[in-house]
Amino acid sequence: MPGKAERRMGGNTLNFTKFIDEVLFGAIANSSVGADTFFFLAGFHFIYNRWRLFKRTNILSYILKFISVMYIRIIAMQILVGSFLFLMPTFGSGPLWEEFVEGPIDNCKETWWMNLLFIQNFLGPYDICLYRLGSWNDNANLLITAVIVYMMHRWPTYGILTTLFTLILAMIGIAVVTGVAGYPATLTIYFYDYRTSIYFWKHLYTQFYAHIGPQCIGMLLAYFIAEYPVRKVDKRIVVPLWIICLVTLSSIIFGLHSYRDGQEMHRGLAIFYAAVHRQAWAIALAWMIYACCAGQGGMINSLFTWKGFIPMERLCYLAYMLHIPLMYYQGGVQRERMFMGHYNQIMCFLSYATLSFVLASVCYLFFQVPYEVLEGLIFNKHNGNIWGANPVAVSQTTLESNDEEKASNEDETKSNKSKVLYSRNEETGRF
Numbered sequence: 001m002p003g004k005a006e007r008r009m010g011g012n013t014l015n016f017t018k019f020i021d022e023v024l025f026g027a028i029a030n031s032s033v034g035a036d037t038f039f040f041l042a043g044f045h046f047i048y049n050r051w052r053l054f055k056r057t058n059i060l061s062y063i064l065k066f067i068s069v070m071y072i073r074i075i076a077m078q079i080l081v082g083s084f085l086f087l088m089p090t091f092g093s094g095p096l097w098e099e100f101v102e103g104p105i106d107n108c109k110e111t112w113w114m115n116l117l118f119i120q121n122f123l124g125p126y127d128i129c130l131y132r133l134g135s136w137n138d139n140a141n142l143l144i145t146a147v148i149v150y151m152m153h154r155w156p157t158y159g160i161l162t163t164l165f166t167l168i169l170a171m172i173g174i175a176v177v178t179g180v181a182g183y184p185a186t187l188t189i190y191f192y193d194y195r196t197s198i199y200f201w202k203h204l205y206t207q208f209y210a211h212i213g214p215q216c217i218g219m220l221l222a223y224f225i226a227e228y229p230v231r232k233v234d235k236r237i238v239v240p241l242w243i244i245c246l247v248t249l250s251s252i253i254f255g256l257h258s259y260r261d262g263q264e265m266h267r268g269l270a271i272f273y274a275a276v277h278r279q280a281w282a283i284a285l286a287w288m289i290y291a292c293c294a295g296q297g298g299m300i301n302s303l304f305t306w307k308g309f310i311p312m313e314r315l316c317y318l319a320y321m322l323h324i325p326l327m328y329y330q331g332g333v334q335r336e337r338m339f340m341g342h343y344n345q346i347m348c349f350l351s352y353a354t355l356s357f358v359l360a361s362v363c364y365l366f367f368q369v370p371y372e373v374l375e376g377l378i379f380n381k382h383n384g385n386i387w388g389a390n391p392v393a394v395s396q397t398t399l400e401s402n403d404e405e406k407a408s409n410e411d412e413t414k415s416n417k418s419k420v421l422y423s424r425n426e427e428t429g430r431f
Contacts, residue, residue: 019340020189026254032187032205033252033281036214039141040282043218044289046145047152048226059153063146069375070142071118077321078115080367081130082108084325092333100331104129118142121206130324140208141215148216152223160220167216167279173209175275185273190259214282221286230293238296241287248284252277312357318368319360323352326359 019025085108088101108129114120120128144166152159177183183200184191204210233241259265265273292301330352338344 020260023254023257026257029189029260030186030253030256033278036211036278036281037285039211040214040218040285043145043215044222045218047149047219047222059150063150067142067146072375074118075116076371077318078130080363081321081325082112084322085130085328088325088329088332092329094333094335096334097332100328104328121202121208130321141212144208144212145215145219148219152219156227160223163216163220167213170209170213170216171275171279174204175271177204178274179267179271182267183274185265185270186256186277188256190256191265211278213279214285217279217282217286221289225290225293230290232294233291233296238291242291245284245287248280252281315357315360315364318363319353319356322359322363323356326352326355 020029085101085105089105092101094100107127111120111127111129115129120130148159148163148166150159151162178185181199181203183204187197187200187205288297288300291297292304295301297304338348
């Protein structure tokens with residue numbers, strides 16, 4: 001959501017209205033659903049990568065350990081980014097320096113403690129420290145995830161029902177808040193109103209119930225993929241499902257183009273869209289992942305399994321956090337208005353992205369790697385992992401010994417019966 005200073009940077013702002021008239025601009029105007037991709041993948045990876053490790057008696061201590069580690073990691077990254085922010089005044093100045101740099105620094109001086117407690121999302125977008133992280137760090141999401149994981153481990157049926165109930169309850173909450181407060185259908189430039197967008201950001205977009213739905217969908221998908229064999233879908237419906245998936249994603253991104261001229265969406269439609277579109281986005285992503293796991297992803301699977309994404313995966317969250325001080329610094333030192341043209345904006349994006357990943361690489365080598373070594377010493381690291389085993393693929397020997405122990409224990413209780421053979425479904429291929 002653009003601030004006052006960011007709107008003052010633009011030169012030739014009439015070009016911006018030309019951008020809005022273009023259909024493809026919807027990928028930027030309605031890009032807020034990109035955050036839900038993160039929440040969907042967070043829920044998916046948390047279950048899928050560690051499901052074998054969840055099948056143990058000390059699941060509660062494992063979950064508590066996970067929450068502690070994640071909390072410390074996120075706080076450490078925020079401290080790192082905040083340090084860059086506080087060092088900025090020694091490296092530059094400019095006509096908008098006070099608005100772009102001094103303002104965010106003052107916010108961090110006053111509200112830094114809220115970031116430590118993960119409650120900064122209850123502040124307005126211009127009062128928060130590193131406000132673009134407002135919807136990403138939330139205690140409620142982490143705690144709900146921990147409860148659902150524990151229930152899936154102890155009582156799988158109740159765990160699944162609880163996940164579905166949480167998903168439905170979140171949709172109802174979004175619909176109620178949108179209807180009562182009169183908020184727009186989603187956070188998009190088409191519906192941007194400076195008077196209401198602040199409250200929309202504070203009371204809806206950055207709240208846990210706005211994004212817990214996609215996270216629940218990711219957790220359900222991961223549970224069924226990890227627990228049951230992945231079966232190929234009937235070839236007669238694979239293509240229709242892919243068409244539905246792509247049409248759904250395209251409709252969410254580009255479907256609001258007709259409202260670009262300021263036309264107000266009917267309240268009933270706005271409430272329905274607000275409650276459903278993020279969940280629909282996550283369901284479409286779920287089909288893409290399932291199809292890739294089943295070997296029916298085609299070119300999409302080839303793209304997702306490109307090895308070049310491996311180093312980017314390790315750097316992407318750090319790059320996302322570091323791009324914030326970079327944008328603040330650029331806005332503060334800029335001494336001329338920015339021309340609103342396609343070429344100029346593309347070059348601006350590429351510059352931010354490149355510098356963010358370069359800076360993320362440096363920080364990864366000099367800060368994150370030493371921290372991971374220290375973390376391993378604190379949490380008694382084993383076999384290259386603080387969880388005591390590889391979260392993606394547990395040793396086959398360990399799994400076989402667990403099966404043999406299980407068979408031995410049950411055989412003792414089945415006297416005068418024939419020996420029972422236990423087998424385990426072969427692990428599905430990793431996409």
